[in-house]
Amino acid sequence: MEIAVISGKGGTGKSCISAAFATIEKNVMLADCDVDAANLYLIFNPSNEYQEPYIAGHKAVINYEKCTNCGLCIDHCRFDAIFYHNSKVTVSEISCDGCFLCSRVCPENAVDMLQKSKSRMYAGSFRNGKMVYGRLAPGEENSGKLVNIVRRKAKQIAKDNNLDFIILDGPPGIGCPVISTITGVDKVVVVTEPSVSGYRDLQRTLEIVKKFDLDCSVIINKYDLNEEMSVFINDKCKEFNIPVAGCLPFDVNVVDAVVQCKSIVEWNSELVISKKLINIWNNIIS
Amino acid sequence: MKIAIASGKGGTGKTFVATNIFYALLKNNHSVVLVDCDAEAPDSIGFFRTKIENSFDVVQKVPVIDLNSCTYCSKCKDYCNYNAIFILPSIKFIQVIEELCHGCGACSVACTFGAIKEKPVSLGKVNTYILNGKYQLIEACMNIGVMSPVQIIKAAIKEIDYKYDIAVLDSPPGTSCPFIHTTAAADFVILVTEPTPFGLSDLKQSVETLKEMNKKYGVIINRAGLGNNDVYKYIENENIPLLLEIPFDKEIAALYSAGIIVSEYYSEIRKKFYEMIKKIMEQYGNCGD
Numbered sequence: 001m002e003i004a005v006i007s008g009k010g011g012t013g014k015s016c017i018s019a020a021f022a023t024i025e026k027n028v029m030l031a032d033c034d035v036d037a038a039n040l041y042l043i044f045n046p047s048n049e050y051q052e053p054y055i056a057g058h059k060a061v062i063n064y065e066k067c068t069n070c071g072l073c074i075d076h077c078r079f080d081a082i083f084y085h086n087s088k089v090t091v092s093e094i095s096c097d098g099c100f101l102c103s104r105v106c107p108e109n110a111v112d113m114l115q116k117s118k119s120r121m122y123a124g125s126f127r128n129g130k131m132v133y134g135r136l137a138p139g140e141e142n143s144g145k146l147v148n149i150v151r152r153k154a155k156q157i158a159k160d161n162n163l164d165f166i167i168l169d170g171p172p173g174i175g176c177p178v179i180s181t182i183t184g185v186d187k188v189v190v191v192t193e194p195s196v197s198g199y200r201d202l203q204r205t206l207e208i209v210k211k212f213d214l215d216c217s218v219i220i221n222k223y224d225l226n227e228e229m230s231v232f233i234n235d236k237c238k239e240f241n242i243p244v245a246g247c248l249p250f251d252v253n254v255v256d257a258v259v260q261c262k263s264i265v266e267w268n269s270e271l272v273i274s275k276k277l278i279n280i281w282n283n284i285i286s
Numbered sequence: 287m288k289i290a291i292a293s294g295k296g297g298t299g300k301t302f303v304a305t306n307i308f309y310a311l312l313k314n315n316h317s318v319v320l321v322d323c324d325a326e327a328p329d330s331i332g333f334f335r336t337k338i339e340n341s342f343d344v345v346q347k348v349p350v351i352d353l354n355s356c357t358y359c360s361k362c363k364d365y366c367n368y369n370a371i372f373i374l375p376s377i378k379f380i381q382v383i384e385e386l387c388h389g390c391g392a393c394s395v396a397c398t399f400g401a402i403k404e405k406p407v408s409l410g411k412v413n414t415y416i417l418n419g420k421y422q423l424i425e426a427c428m429n430i431g432v433m434s435p436v437q438i439i440k441a442a443i444k445e446i447d448y449k450y451d452i453a454v455l456d457s458p459p460g461t462s463c464p465f466i467h468t469t470a471a472a473d474f475v476i477l478v479t480e481p482t483p484f485g486l487s488d489l490k491q492s493v494e495t496l497k498e499m500n501k502k503y504g505v506i507i508n509r510a511g512l513g514n515n516d517v518y519k520y521i522e523n524e525n526i527p528l529l530l531e532i533p534f535d536k537e538i539a540a541l542y543s544a545g546i547i548v549s550e551y552y553s554e555i556r557k558k559f560y561e562m563i564k565k566i567m568e569q570y571g572n573c574g575d
Contacts, residue, residue: 099367211430225543
């Protein structure tokens with residue numbers, strides 16, 4: 001069973017909740033799909049048993065020994081990535097999308113396409129099972145593809161080791177890495193918080209989940225920071241027939257646990273929040 | 287001058303900082319515009335009572351195959367670097383997978399039979415608003431199901447009217463393309479973090495990226511008092527200016543959650559934001575436009 005934890009808004013508590021889920025059942029597969037800002041390895045310190053470079057795309061580089069400054073590449077580029085700078089054809093590395101068109105139209109073969117290969121996918125073991133995570137090198141892109149690679153590896157390892165549960169910690173937003181995280185999973189857990197921003201982003205996230213026709217439930221985290229808003233979100237979910245798996249209180253123990261490299265459930269399973277998380281998990285998997 | 291408010295980690299308080307800086311500046315009669323570049327989850331505009339001024343679609347061109355002229359030669363598929371053209375020549379089948387298309391136009395160049403035309407597809411909207419008759423707010427908003435917000439972010443930044451002295455850009459989280467396209471436009475980047483291991487790890491990643499981009503930046507530590515001191519040690523070792531500390535306060539969290547600008551209630555907070563931004567403008571304001 002593959003379970004994805006996502007949220008439109010950042011910082012609602014995805015990773016802390018994923019970490020808790022990963023330490024309730026014995027032996028799980030945990031995949032950190034937030035490849036832009038992977039964090040779970042900080043809590044679980046997995047062994048590094050396998051790593052694979054990831055080609056995040058290509059960048060155009062001008063070979064000035066061949067370039068005649070004709071400007072054909074500039075005319076064809078739709079990303080405003082090529083222009084004259086000091087009367088020389090120049091590529092903006094930031095704007096280049098790596099589409100190869102400039103290299104194809106250049107009559108002098110003066111555009112080289114260089115691979116961006118600093119990103120990595122890692123796999124290993126942690127104290128409660130196996131773990132896969134991706135790390136996108138700063139400035140590299142196509143994070144959706146790296147998420148796909150992380151998920152494929154996680155599935156394979158889970159199968160080889162007979163692990164029943166794959167927990168995916170997703171990225172914020174609703175763009176390509178999120179779509180890659182939720183495509184084809186068995187359950188989606190959307191984490192929200194009781195704020196105007198949290199609610200607005202929840203709506204957008206639920207729309208994307210609906211688009212993919214996925215089984216989904218909502219967790220309202222830090223519900224006591226604004227109880228009125230929590231009630232409102234709870235009612236709205238009811239209205240749209242989306243089950244609320246539970247409400248979690250704000251608890252500084254969550255931060256303390258992370259500082260000590262523990263999930264909240266490992267830190268103290270007797271806390272209200274830990275008991276609730278165990279309860280939510282059992283409901284999700286049943 | 288353009289100032290971007292960014293962070294690797296989500297939910298550290300980017301929008302909180304951006305909206306409060308904007309408010310502090312307009313309260314002190316600066317000519318200022320707020321640009322919400324977090325096109326996947328735009329939340330800034332909702333904090334202000336605004337009137338919509340304009341709204342337009344950001345479009346991308348995607349290919350349309352004319353089956354009568356297509357010879358199924360596959361050259362368009364070979365040119366497409368995004369696997370957006372699916373073709374089975376043996377059974378004369380060709381299909382464009384619009385979700386994967388980046389609109390680069392390579393297939394049109396590839397086709398020598400005139401079988402590829404293009405149609406515009408909306409990626410999202412740029413909305414502009416007016417506050418109190420004179421302050422501009424710009425919002426990038428990506429359509430649900432679209433893969434990348436980059437083109438919408440670029441279009442939103444293009445809308446900044448140069449009659450304004452300062453533009454505050456609320457960046458999307460992460461350190462990949464959406465973050466880069468927002469911070470690339472800025473003269474100074476304010477990184478908002480929190481004193482937790484997650485906050486620190488993502489701060490390091492943002493700093494690495496900004497270093498590569500040759501950007502000037504400083505750090506705001508939000509929710510100070512939670513977590514530990516590692517983030518303070520890190521910015522001291524790296525010589526990164528600590529611009530401001532915002533203590534963790536349930537009162538602030540509650541006001542913010544209700545969609546209220548905290549600076550409107552607490553003039554001390556407004557003052558702190560204003561002093562900070564004034565210093566940044568004095569120190570870094572002359573290097574941009």
